[in-house]
Amino acid sequence: MAKVTFIEHNGIPHTVEIAIGKTVMEAAVNNNVRGIDADCGGECACATCHVYIEPAWLDKIGLPADGSQEASMLSFAAVTQPDSRLSCQIVMTAELDGLVVRMPEGQH
Amino acid sequence: MNAPVNYQPSDDAWSMPLDQIDVSDPMLYQTDTYYPYFERLRREDPVHYRKGGMYGDFWSVTKFKDIMTVETHPEIYSSEAKLGGISITDRPMKFRRSSFISMDPPRHDEQRKVVSPIVAPANLQNMSGIIRERVCRVLDGLPRNETFDWVERVSIELTTLMLTTLFDFPEDERSKLTYWSDCATADVNAGGIVDSEEKRLEILTEALRTFTGMWHERAARPPGYDLISMLAHGEATRNLVNDPMEFLGNLTLLIVGGNDTTRNSMSGGLWALCKNPDEYRKLYADPSLVTSLVPEIIRWQSPIVHMRRTALADAELGGKQIKAGDKVCMWYISGNRDEDTIDRPNDFIVDRARPRHHLSFGFGVHRCVGNRLAEMQLIILWEEILKRFPAIELVEEPKRLYSNFIHGITEMKVRIPG
Numbered sequence: 001m002a003k004v005t006f007i008e009h010n011g012i013p014h015t016v017e018i019a020i021g022k023t024v025m026e027a028a029v030n031n032n033v034r035g036i037d038a039d040c041g042g043e044c045a046c047a048t049c050h051v052y053i054e055p056a057w058l059d060k061i062g063l064p065a066d067g068s069q070e071a072s073m074l075s076f077a078a079v080t081q082p083d084s085r086l087s088c089q090i091v092m093t094a095e096l097d098g099l100v101v102r103m104p105e106g107q108h
Numbered sequence: 109m110n111a112p113v114n115y116q117p118s119d120d121a122w123s124m125p126l127d128q129i130d131v132s133d134p135m136l137y138q139t140d141t142y143y144p145y146f147e148r149l150r151r152e153d154p155v156h157y158r159k160g161g162m163y164g165d166f167w168s169v170t171k172f173k174d175i176m177t178v179e180t181h182p183e184i185y186s187s188e189a190k191l192g193g194i195s196i197t198d199r200p201m202k203f204r205r206s207s208f209i210s211m212d213p214p215r216h217d218e219q220r221k222v223v224s225p226i227v228a229p230a231n232l233q234n235m236s237g238i239i240r241e242r243v244c245r246v247l248d249g250l251p252r253n254e255t256f257d258w259v260e261r262v263s264i265e266l267t268t269l270m271l272t273t274l275f276d277f278p279e280d281e282r283s284k285l286t287y288w289s290d291c292a293t294a295d296v297n298a299g300g301i302v303d304s305e306e307k308r309l310e311i312l313t314e315a316l317r318t319f320t321g322m323w324h325e326r327a328a329r330p331p332g333y334d335l336i337s338m339l340a341h342g343e344a345t346r347n348l349v350n351d352p353m354e355f356l357g358n359l360t361l362l363i364v365g366g367n368d369t370t371r372n373s374m375s376g377g378l379w380a381l382c383k384n385p386d387e388y389r390k391l392y393a394d395p396s397l398v399t400s401l402v403p404e405i406i407r408w409q410s411p412i413v414h415m416r417r418t419a420l421a422d423a424e425l426g427g428k429q430i431k432a433g434d435k436v437c438m439w440y441i442s443g444n445r446d447e448d449t450i451d452r453p454n455d456f457i458v459d460r461a462r463p464r465h466h467l468s469f470g471f472g473v474h475r476c477v478g479n480r481l482a483e484m485q486l487i488i489l490w491e492e493i494l495k496r497f498p499a500i501e502l503v504e505e506p507k508r509l510y511s512n513f514i515h516g517i518t519e520m521k522v523r524i525p526g
Contacts, residue, residue, distance in 0.1 A: 029462075039464040045180050045471035048464075069180065072473060075217065078228040106229030108480050 002097035006033050006051070009105045018092055024101065025049040025088035037107040042088040044069050047077040048107035049087040054100040058083055061090055061099075078108040121145045126153055130161040131168055131439060131512075132196050134295050137413060138510040146170055146442035155426035163196045163512070166416075166435040167428070170442040172449035172467060174426045178417060178438050179472035185417035185436055186212050187474060189357070195513050196416050196437050197295075203305040207357030209365075213473060220477065222342030223335055223362065226274065227481045231333070235273065239485055242269050243492045252526030255503045259520050262489075263374035267367050270485060274366055275322075276334035288315040289367045292360040298510040315363075316356045323349045335362055368514050369411035370482045374489060375506065375517040376409030377401075380456045382502035382522075387458045395494045400463045402486040407466035408456050410441040413515045415470060440467040441515060500524050 004027045005015045018027035028036035028049070037048035053061050063085070064070035070089050074080055087101065121129070121144035129145055136142035149156050149170045156168040169175050178185045189210035192198050204210075208219035225231065246265055250256065268282045277285060291311045294302040302308045319336060326332060327340040327349075339345045339358070348355045381388045391397050419434045430436060444466050445453040451460075469476035476482070493500075501523045509516030 037464055039469075040176070040471050041462075041465050043176050043180060043471065045176060046475055072213065072217075076220065076224065076473065076475070078224070104229075106232070106480065108227065108229060 002092045002094065002099075004028075004092070004096075005098075005100045006035070007100065007102045008035055009103055020092050020094060022092055023088050024051070024090040024092065024099065025086075027092065028087065035103040035107070036087060038088060040088075044073060044086060044089055047073040047086060050074070050077050050080070050104055050107055051085055051087045051101040052081055052104065053083045053085055054102065055083070057096070057099055057101075060095060061085065064089065077104075078106065079104045121148055126156070127158070129156065130158055131442075132158070132161050132163045132166065132437070134298070134510045134512045137512060137515060138508045140508060142441065143445070146439065146445065150442060150446060155428040157428070164198060164435065166196060166437050167425075167430060168442075169425065169436060169438045170446075171426065172443040172446040175438040175440070175443040175467055176471055177425060178436060179470060179474070181423075182212055182473055184419060184421055184423050186420050187216070187417060188212055191418040192416065192435060194415050194417075196414060196435065197513075198435075199305055203309065205357035205360070206354045207361040209361050209474060210357065216473065218344035219342075219358070222345045223338055224477050226333065226335060226338060227478050229480075232480060232484055235481070236484060236488065238273060239270070240488050240492070242266060243488050247492055247496055250524060252524050255521050255523050257519050258378055258522045259371070259375050259506075259517055263371040263517075266374065266485065266489065267371040270370070270481075271363065271366050274335050274362070275319075276332065276336065277322075284315075284318070285363060285367065288312060288360070289363045292364050293368060293511065293514045295511050295513075312356055312360065315359060316352055319359050320349060320352070320355070323355075364514075365476070366478055366481075368516065369476075370485055372411045372514070372516050373406050373409045373482070373486055375520050376411075376515075377405035377486065377490070378500060378522065379502065379506055379517065379520060380405060380408050382500065384456045387456060388499075391458045391490075392494060392498060395491060397458050398487050398490045398494070400460055401458045401490060402483050403463040403466060404456065404458060404460055405486060406468045406482070407444045407450075407463070409515060410444050410468050411515050412468065412470075413441045413512050414439045415474075438467075440470070443467045497524055 001017045002020055003015055003017055004024055005013050006028055007013045014033045016027050016031035025038050029038050039048045040046035070086050074084055131145050154171045159165050169178055187194050187210050189204045189206040193210040208216050264286055268286050271285045272279050272282050291302050294300050296303055322336050323340050326337040331337055331341040414437045417436045419430045419432050421432050423430045447453050469479040503521040503523050506517045506520040509518050
């Protein structure tokens with residue numbers, strides 16, 4: 001298991017556990033963390049599991065490749081930042097144990 | 109020979125030859141009898157080819173997962189207007205109007221991004237006050253102990269008022285928006301005013317003239333927060349007015365997208381709750397369920413029956429071989445009832461665990477721009493209904509639209525006990 005902390009837009013943190021190999025999106029949805037909608041269920045097709053990656057973790061996680069489906073879907077999301085990712089595309093590894101992500105004001 | 113006494117038209121769905129099933133027949137939606145046809149296709153032939161159907165040769169994609177595959181591969185499954193666009197109806201070439209829904213990336217992306225800020229989170233918050241005020245006014249004006257048409261008094265009124273805000277359009281001329289919206293999507297065989305593409309264009313040319321005037325006014329003023337001003341000032345769209353048919357294509361997209369779909373969810377949701385009184389009681393006892401009620405309504409109604417793509421290359425889909433140039437229809441109305449993805453899909457359940465996992469908004473790059481605005485309007489409507497009406501009675505079954513594209517309810521007689 002690995003820990004992930006989701007910080008709501010209003011600053012409230014939620015730390016949850018998820019099995020290695022599952023996605024960050026699943027960590028939120030399976031633990032009823034509000035604010036990650038994940039309408040498409042992890043297909044990288046709706047951009048409603050949008051998160052901002054905390055700077056300390058960005059190097060490990062990286063950004064989506066130009067021209068990828070994730071980059072394309074993110075380009076339609078509201079309130080994106082340079083550190084935006086879709087959490088359904090981040091698979092938990094032992095290295096990511098303790099990951100901290102922040103949530104946007106809405107999932108659009 | 110006499111027909112069997114207990115004959116049901118839907119019996120055909122299970123006995124007719126598979127290759128004769130034609131789910132494009134708009135009558136199936138007008139008579140609300142489409143269910144068994146899709147149930148059989150999902151079970152026996154989920155990616156189904158119909159040769160010589162009412163709307164030509166086409167593939168039907170009926171399962172949730174296969175629809176998702178088509179949605180996420182725009183490089184194979186094109187929305188391009190010139191190839192046929194997004195509807196099963198192949199209009200004559202000169203009537204194929206481009207708009208960002210019927211474009212592929214990258215042009216689609218550039219135009220879509222001009223208008224999408226209107227539904228950004230902060231803007232939605234700004235609009236919620238006026239939406240609630242109108243909902244309260246409309247609901248408080250409804251008669252008691254008297255039969256009335258919910259579609260006209262509530263669904264059309266609220267969605268058309270929403271459009272006046274989005275376009276900054278004069279409120280007292282709002283019935284034109286409903287008229288243009290209905291004309292834009294009417295099936296020419298439905299028996300209405302729009303009986304040809306020429307007639308449709310004639311009516312929509314009035315819309316084009318009106319909006320062209322508004323465009324020039326707004327282009328001359330600083331940018332404002334309405335769709336016309338956004339298009340007039342947007343980098344990718346500031347010359348759109350010089351391409352009248354593409355301007356008209358985008359106008360009808362925004363009018364229909366912001367109107368027809370939510371209108372029919374407002375009607376279809378009430379219908380579903382009238383048919384499921386236990387669910388209404390559950391909801392009435394716990395109004396916080398509106399946030400799961402609303403996506404369930406949108407799944408249940410499936411306001412867009414299908415979206416069409418055209419294959420740009422040969423591809424395999426669900427074990428079938430699609431050929432370049434083939435017409436491929438994703439039947440959202442069927443994928444939303446797919447038992448392999450949705451638990452108890454034929455039950456209307458106001459407190460589903462994952463109610464937003466439905467196809468009604470589409471997925472991928474063409475996913476509905478206004479989906480969160482649509483949900484917000486419906487949430488406010490139901491919050492205010494629940495504050496007022498312990499019961500709303502269905503007086504007669506709704507009348508439905510002759511269309512295989514818009515899943516429409518044209519009239520629904522109801523009564524609110526006093």
